[in-house]
Amino acid sequence: MRLVGWEERLAAVIDGARRKDFVWSAHDCCTFPADCVAALTGTDPMADIRGTYETARQALELINQEGGIADMVSARMPWAHQVSSLKAHRGDIVHLEQQGLDARLAVVYGTGCIAPEPHGLAFLPLPKGAVAWHVPFAS
Structure with missing residues (x-):
C-alpha cells in the first residue's frame, strides 16, 4: 500500500540515482526498482538479498532460484497486482522482456519507464502489453 507522501519520496529516489553507477546488488535492475517500491510502501522487497551477489551471473542465479524474474517480483511483492503495462501507474514496476542477462525491471514514470544504466538512469x-506490478494506492 502506498504511504502518504510517496510522490516526493519516489522523486527523491530517482533524483538520487541519476548519477549513480550500475553496481550489482546495490544499484542494479532489481535493486533500483526495489528502492522505488520502498519509497512508496516503506518496505524493501530485496532487503534480504542486497549485498549477496557481485556479478551478473550471480544475480541471474538468484533470479533463477526464485523461478525467474516475474515469479521473483510476484513473491517479493505479494500485495502488488499483476497488470498490463498499459494499466500501470507511476511507481509501478514493469518487466522489460529481454532474454537472459538483458532482462530487467524498470519503474513506470509518466509515459515511459526508468531503468539503471552503466552510468545513471535511462528513460x-x-x-505495450508487458507485465507490470501495480503498487496499490491507499483507500
Whole structure:
C-alpha cells in the first residue's frame, strides 16, 4: 500500500540515482526498482538479498532460484497486482522482456519507464502489453 507522501519520496529516489553507477546488488535492475517500491510502501522487497551477489551471473542465479524474474517480483511483492503495462501507474514496476542477462525491471514514470544504466538512469518507452506490478494506492 502506498504511504502518504510517496510522490516526493519516489522523486527523491530517482533524483538520487541519476548519477549513480550500475553496481550489482546495490544499484542494479532489481535493486533500483526495489528502492522505488520502498519509497512508496516503506518496505524493501530485496532487503534480504542486497549485498549477496557481485556479478551478473550471480544475480541471474538468484533470479533463477526464485523461478525467474516475474515469479521473483510476484513473491517479493505479494500485495502488488499483476497488470498490463498499459494499466500501470507511476511507481509501478514493469518487466522489460529481454532474454537472459538483458532482462530487467524498470519503474513506470509518466509515459515511459526508468531503468539503471552503466552510468545513471535511462528513460525508456513503456512497452505495450508487458507485465507490470501495480503498487496499490491507499483507500
